Amino acid sequence: MTRPPAPDAGLRTLRAPAPPLPQAAPRDPGAGTDADPARPIASRRHDRAAVRRAVQARRRLEAGERRRARDVPRTRLLAVGAAAVLALLVGLPLLLAFGPAFPVRTIAVSGASAPLAAEVRDALRGELGRPVALVADRDVARALRAVPGVERFSVVRRPPSTLEVAVVPRTPVVQERTDAGWARLDAARVTVSTSAAPAGDLPVVAVPRGAVRPAQAFAAAVSAVQALRGSDAVPSAVRASSPDDVVLTLRDGRRVQWGGAEDGAAKAEALRAALVRAAKGVTEIDVSSPGVVLTR
Numbered sequence: 001m002t003r004p005p006a007p008d009a010g011l012r013t014l015r016a017p018a019p020p021l022p023q024a025a026p027r028d029p030g031a032g033t034d035a036d037p038a039r040p041i042a043s044r045r046h047d048r049a050a051v052r053r054a055v056q057a058r059r060r061l062e063a064g065e066r067r068r069a070r071d072v073p074r075t076r077l078l079a080v081g082a083a084a085v086l087a088l089l090v091g092l093p094l095l096l097a098f099g100p101a102f103p104v105r106t107i108a109v110s111g112a113s114a115p116l117a118a119e120v121r122d123a124l125r126g127e128l129g130r131p132v133a134l135v136a137d138r139d140v141a142r143a144l145r146a147v148p149g150v151e152r153f154s155v156v157r158r159p160p161s162t163l164e165v166a167v168v169p170r171t172p173v174v175q176e177r178t179d180a181g182w183a184r185l186d187a188a189r190v191t192v193s194t195s196a197a198p199a200g201d202l203p204v205v206a207v208p209r210g211a212v213r214p215a216q217a218f219a220a221a222v223s224a225v226q227a228l229r230g231s232d233a234v235p236s237a238v239r240a241s242s243p244d245d246v247v248l249t250l251r252d253g254r255r256v257q258w259g260g261a262e263d264g265a266a267k268a269e270a271l272r273a274a275l276v277r278a279a280k281g282v283t284e285i286d287v288s289s290p291g292v293v294l295t296r
Contacts, residue, residue, distance in 0.1 A: 103129045105161035112167040116149045120165060123147050132157045140165065149192050173222055174205035174238065187222050189215075203235045203248075212242035220246050220261040227264035233271050259288025266290040 107124050109117040123143045127135050137155050144150050152168040172184035172192045182198045183191045185205070198204065203225055211217045217240035224246050225238055233256070237249040248256040256271060270290040278285065278295055286294035 102132055102160040104132055104135060104163045106163070108162055108164040110164065110166050112150075112169050116147070116167065116169055119147045120144065120150065120167060124163070124165065127163060132159055132161060132163060135163055148190055151186070172199075172202060173225055175199055175202040176205050187219075187226070189218055204237045206237070206239045208239075208241055211240065216243040217241065217246075219243070223261040223264055224248060224258045224267075227268045228271070231268055231272060233268075233275060254282065255284045257284065257286040257288050257294075263290055 104127050107121045107127070109120045112120060123146050124140065126143065127139065135155070135157065140153065140155050144153060149169050150167050151170040154166045156164040156166065158164055170186040170188075170190060170192045173187055175182050175184050175198055177183075177198075178194070181194045181196045184193045184195075184199060184202060186192055205218065205221050205225075207214050207218050207221070220243045221238045221240035225235055225248075228235060228248075234251050235248040235256075236251045238246065239249075240246045244260040246258040246260065248258055250256065258267060267287045267290045270287045270293050271285060274285045274287065274293045274295060282295045284296040286296075
């Protein structure tokens with residue numbers, strides 16, 4: 001068997017260089033690898049949660065827009081309804097009060113006698129047909145100037161068609177003879193009524209033409225008559241030539257020197273006592289100073 005020749009000790013064997021090892025491609029920090037699978041899974045979950053939140057936010061926004069779109073007509077409808085109710089609440093009373101459908105048809109008078117009530121209704125006849133609320137107090141006062149028997153009044157409007165007038169009548173306290181007949185006068189010297197014959201229950205007042213301060217003299221005479229109201233000393237006549245010179249004539253014919261208008265209650269009491277104690281034949285009693293009563 002032939003052996004291969006032994007290599008020459010001086011010679012070196014040349015070997016081919018080993019092929020280079022393949023190098024790994026550069027790693028992308030943002031990309032996952034099989035060596036780190038947990039990171040891409042968490043990232044995908046985060047992305048899915050973010051998408052869900054965005055979708056939910058979008059749905060809520062759209063739902064709010066749809067709700068607002070529905071609420072706008074509803075709000076307008078409520079506003080229109082409230083305005084209509086307010087107009088009805090305000091307008092209906094005004095229509096009832098001032099509308100032509102509610103004119104005055106009845107005039108009711110209270111606080112007056114039948115003849116005086118008839119005079120009041122007749123004086124207010126011009127208010128018939130007017131809306132109840134439009135009848136003013138001044139209109140009633142103007143109409144009642146023609147009724148001297150009314151001293152004061154008040155008006156109550158009762159819808160739908162009644163005008164009620166409460167009257168405080170004048171009270172005659174004396175009577176006076178005039179060219180027109182016997183005038184019944186109240187305390188303010190206003191003629192309440194006139195008749196051809198004198199009234200038997202009223203004293204006849206006389207204030208002479210030459211009287212001092214005739215208006216005050218009349219007031220003093222009326223004051224004396226009123227002080228004796230309800231007393232047994234009933235005057236049939238009273239004469240005042242001045243505010244301090246009032247003379248009464250009683251129904252039994254005796255004369256009473258009254259004086260002025262002051263101390264009316266004390267003078268009435270003094271007169272009552274003097275009439276009890278007066279001797280037979282006394283025709284005149286002076287109570288002008290109620291502390292010192294003189295008789296004649």
